[in-house]
Each structure stands twice: as C-alpha cells, then as structure tokens.
Amino acid sequence: ALRTYRTDAPTVGEENGKSQQEFESEFQDYCYVNLHQPVEIFGDLSPADDGKYPEYERLVGYIRDSGSEFLVTVPDATHLGGDLEAVARAFLSLENMGSKVSCQDDDMPDPLQNALVTLGAPGASRERSEKIRMSMQNRALRGKGLGRPPYGYRNGEDGTLEIVKDESPVVELIFRLYTRDRMGMRLIVQHLNERGITTRRGGNWNVVSIRDILKNTVYIGTYTRFGLRLPGSHEAIIPRDVFREAQDIVRERRPLGRVSRPEPYLLSGIAFCESCGNKMMGVTRRQLWRNKDGNRSRATYRYYQCQSRNNQSVCGYHTWREADLEGAVLAQIPLAIEMRALRKLAYRNGGDKSEQALKKIWEERVRNAERRFSQTLRKTASGALKTDQLERALAELDKARTLAEKSDQPVDVSDMLDKWGERDFDEKRDFLLTHVARVEVSDHMARIVA
Incomplete structure (x- = not known):
C-alpha cells in the first residue's frame, strides 16, 4: 500500500x-x-x-x-x-x-x-446526511410520500398520497385513450394540448410526461422508492387490469431486434425555432416500399424539426431537411465571422451587445457541462453509474471550456469549409460549436449568431 x-x-x-x-x-x-x-x-x-x-x-x-x-x-x-x-x-x-x-x-x-x-x-455533515437518508427510508417503509407527488396525487397531512380530484380524471383519460382507443403517445399529447388540458404547472404535455404516467405503478396504489415496493399503500386511480393492458401495449409497440442508432446531428443544441424559442431536434424517418417489379426498396430521410411540434404538438411544422439547413448555416459562416471581427475592432473598449450575448451563451454552455459533471459524480458515487461515464463527463467539461476559449481566436475558415467533406463529425461539430453560438430557424430562413 x-x-x-x-x-x-x-x-x-x-x-x-x-x-x-x-x-x-x-x-x-x-x-x-x-x-x-x-x-x-x-x-x-x-x-x-x-x-x-x-x-x-x-x-x-x-x-x-x-x-x-x-x-x-x-x-x-x-x-x-x-x-x-x-x-x-x-x-x-x-x-x-x-x-x-x-x-x-x-x-x-x-x-x-x-x-x-x-x-x-x-x-x-455526514451525521446529518445519514439521518436524512434514514428518515427518508423510514418514510418510504410506511408508504409516506417523498418529494413532489406524481400528477393526480398530493401529499396528505399524514404524509400518505391522496387523490387530487381535478387531476385524476386526466390520468384516467390518458389510460383510456391509450388502451381502449389505442391512441399513440404523440396523439394523446396533441389531444390534451388542443383541448387546453394543462399539466400541474399550467404547461403543455409532452411525450415524456405521458410515458411516465403510463408506466408509473403509483396509479394502481403501489408505492415504490429506495428499492421498496409497497402495494396498497394508497388509493389507486387506475384498475390493475387497465394498467397491465397499458404495459402490454408499451411492449408491443417497442421496436424488436437490433435498433440502429442514427448518426448524430451537427446542429444539435445550437439550432432553435424562431417562432417558439425551443430547440430544433434531429428526426430520422425511414420508408419501406415495394416496387412494381416486386422488389423492396427503403430510404432514410433526416430532418430538423421544432421540438415543441414534435413532442408537444403546439408549434408550427418548421421542418428542414438536414442537408438544406446545414448548407444554409455553412454558407453564412464566413461573413458572420468577418462581421464579428469588424465589431471587435469597432467596439474594442467593451464590445457590442451581440458580443456580450455570445459570451453569455458560451458561459452557459460551460455551466451546463459543470452541472452534468456534478450530477454524474453523484450518480457514480451512489453506484448508479460506472467510472467511465464520470470520465466522459469530465472530458465534455474540458471540451466546453476549450471551445469557449477558442471561440475568440482567429481561424482559417476558408480551408475548413473547402475541405468540409473530408472532415469527420467531431471536427465539424467542434468548428460549429466554436464559431456558431446559435442558429435561429423559421420556415424559409435560417440565421446564425456567430
């Protein structure tokens, strides 16, 4: 030793x-x-x-x-x-x-x-942390709610979960649409949002929140926490047979066999919808059809689509083909970087508003990487994640800091763009993250902030 x-x-x-x-x-x-x-x-x-x-x-x-x-x-x-x-x-x-x-x-x-x-x-202190942990575990053993209760319930005076009368019908509606009407999660999201049925905080529903409700055993009266499973700990909203049917449908609709992982999207995290401000997310569509000669053909199409439209059905279509949006961004980069350099010369004593906005964007990217590192460290310490994931989080933090520093340095833009097709994904991604702070996308135009 x-x-x-x-x-x-x-x-x-x-x-x-x-x-x-x-x-x-x-x-x-x-x-x-x-x-x-x-x-x-x-x-x-x-x-x-x-x-x-x-x-x-x-x-x-x-x-x-x-x-x-x-x-x-x-x-x-x-x-x-x-x-x-x-x-x-x-x-x-x-x-x-x-x-x-x-x-x-x-x-x-x-x-x-x-x-x-x-x-x-x-x-x-360790003593205080241990007392809190033991107290929470004891509450879980008695079926007492910990933290924010799930939609449809509230924590009663004695700590047990109680049904919220205004919310439980929405939970029943979600399960009914999914099991009886065989409606998909995205259509359920659209159904609720179009009728003005909001979440507890008054926001729009999304696919993740619907999926969480459909898979949560709390709605059949079973409380699960700290590895403990306590059936009948509170009043159920959904009958067990309906819940089981929902789980069967989830399994039926899950893709079988090997699921191919699509290539990542270059503009992920930096392209935003101009209409609602939400991110533009990469969407992959696959088509399979039979030709006149009987042979099968298939094709894959890649798009950028407004996240609000895709997950919440509340924004316009705002869809761009991957190649079109990325091409529009690349075409603007030389002029955008040149204008940025001219602004620096004109405003050497403090910089202009766009320069300050760019600095804030990079500071936020570094802060996000720091938060992800902290979360990963806690999960690794608890045994929920392996150390290689902690190593990746540190590498991402280093990369965010390095790119933030490089964003202010001169670059041979012409050489990079001339040989764009020869660059690998990481090189392209680093270049974009370094020199493009944000891409604002509307139906017919994409504008970059560099």
Whole structure:
C-alpha cells in the first residue's frame, strides 16, 4: 500500500493540524490492522509555484514506472484535491493506472462518496446526511410520500398520497385513450394540448410526461422508492387490469431486434425555432416500399424539426431537411465571422451587445457541462453509474471550456469549409460549436449568431 497526504488539506485545518509523523504513524497502524504491506509514503506540505503537489506527482510517477498495481490510501478525499472536480480527476488518474484508492475512513472509504461529504454543500455533515437518508427510508417503509407527488396525487397531512380530484380524471383519460382507443403517445399529447388540458404547472404535455404516467405503478396504489415496493399503500386511480393492458401495449409497440442508432446531428443544441424559442431536434424517418417489379426498396430521410411540434404538438411544422439547413448555416459562416471581427475592432473598449450575448451563451454552455459533471459524480458515487461515464463527463467539461476559449481566436475558415467533406463529425461539430453560438430557424430562413 502507498500513502499520500497533504498537510494543507481543508480537513487538516479542522483538526488543528497534524504533524508528518502523525500522518505516517496512522498509515502504519492502518496497514497493520488491515493486513497491508506499507511500501512508501508521499507527503506534501504545500503546493509548488505551478500549483502542483511535488510528492503527489512523484507518487504518480512511482506507480507508472513500477508497472505494478497498488492500494493508494489517503486520510480522506480532500488529500486528493480541494474541490470535487480535482478529486475526481485524481481518482480517475490513479484508477486508470490499475491502482485502487481508499480513504482511511471505516464509514466512508470510497473517495467519491467521501468527497461529496467533505467537500459537498457548505454546512453538510455526514451525521446529518445519514439521518436524512434514514428518515427518508423510514418514510418510504410506511408508504409516506417523498418529494413532489406524481400528477393526480398530493401529499396528505399524514404524509400518505391522496387523490387530487381535478387531476385524476386526466390520468384516467390518458389510460383510456391509450388502451381502449389505442391512441399513440404523440396523439394523446396533441389531444390534451388542443383541448387546453394543462399539466400541474399550467404547461403543455409532452411525450415524456405521458410515458411516465403510463408506466408509473403509483396509479394502481403501489408505492415504490429506495428499492421498496409497497402495494396498497394508497388509493389507486387506475384498475390493475387497465394498467397491465397499458404495459402490454408499451411492449408491443417497442421496436424488436437490433435498433440502429442514427448518426448524430451537427446542429444539435445550437439550432432553435424562431417562432417558439425551443430547440430544433434531429428526426430520422425511414420508408419501406415495394416496387412494381416486386422488389423492396427503403430510404432514410433526416430532418430538423421544432421540438415543441414534435413532442408537444403546439408549434408550427418548421421542418428542414438536414442537408438544406446545414448548407444554409455553412454558407453564412464566413461573413458572420468577418462581421464579428469588424465589431471587435469597432467596439474594442467593451464590445457590442451581440458580443456580450455570445459570451453569455458560451458561459452557459460551460455551466451546463459543470452541472452534468456534478450530477454524474453523484450518480457514480451512489453506484448508479460506472467510472467511465464520470470520465466522459469530465472530458465534455474540458471540451466546453476549450471551445469557449477558442471561440475568440482567429481561424482559417476558408480551408475548413473547402475541405468540409473530408472532415469527420467531431471536427465539424467542434468548428460549429466554436464559431456558431446559435442558429435561429423559421420556415424559409435560417440565421446564425456567430
């Protein structure tokens, strides 16, 4: 086993400091109790001028050069980094070299779980977190509602789910349209929205919300939480036979066999409907027909379509063929980048409004990547996701930051566009994300903000 520690770690300050001798003595005791062979200790007093910890860097080199796998122990996660991102990077780096990382904490040895407690929300403590978790589990055991109740129910005074009289008929209608009338989810969405039947928050329905209702066992009186399943814990809205029929239909309509994954769309996330402001989503249509000679033919068509139209049936058609929209965007890029450069020259002292808007868009992209990383870290720590997904989230965060920096740098646009057909998807996507902040799409025109 190897030990690394930092005397300037946040938790060391909470303990009024520890000497190097104390850290090393703790490691020897830990190895003796857990039957590990102590190999070497790498202790840092403070970072170097470049912000790196010399002894930790020596630890990494030691593992890499030895070609062996080690158990790397730390007093707690703060000895790997001062924030969640730094801990995750150090953890993944050591794990990728074949070593295992463990905190000297009998209650929470996993570094990611330990980091969420020691570096999580200000004021959060392990004891308080554990009490909250146990309290929630006990409520679940008694069939008490946790968090926001599903549509059709509310949390009663005693904590159990109670039917909302204004909402339960809508739940019944959704199941009736799906089972008796054999109406698809998109048609149900259209049916509800066209009649002004809104969600609890007064918004439009979408396919995801309909699917969630059709698959939720809460509507037959079964409460499910924390892996617990409690039938008859509250009053049902839907009979069990109707619910089972709905599940059968869901399975019938699920595609069988190998489902091909369509190629991703270049303008995903940056193309928006000018009418409603929602995103334009990529849609793939497949057609199969029989020719006069009896042979079968098939074709695949790719479009961009307003997400509101596709999921909520509340916006106009606003559909563009993939090649047409992407071609319209590419044609505008040279002039848009040139105009952007001219604006910078004209407004060197602070930039114009469009430049500030572009900066805000990039800041939001980075913030979104940071949020996705935090969510992935929590799910990985809980065991819901694997570490490779955490690694991907960090890579996406790095990419968002890099592209945000590159968006302000000069680029050989002509060369990129002249050889567009030779570029792979990632190169094209990076170029667009770097130099196109937003594409506003109407029926007959697409306008880019660069």
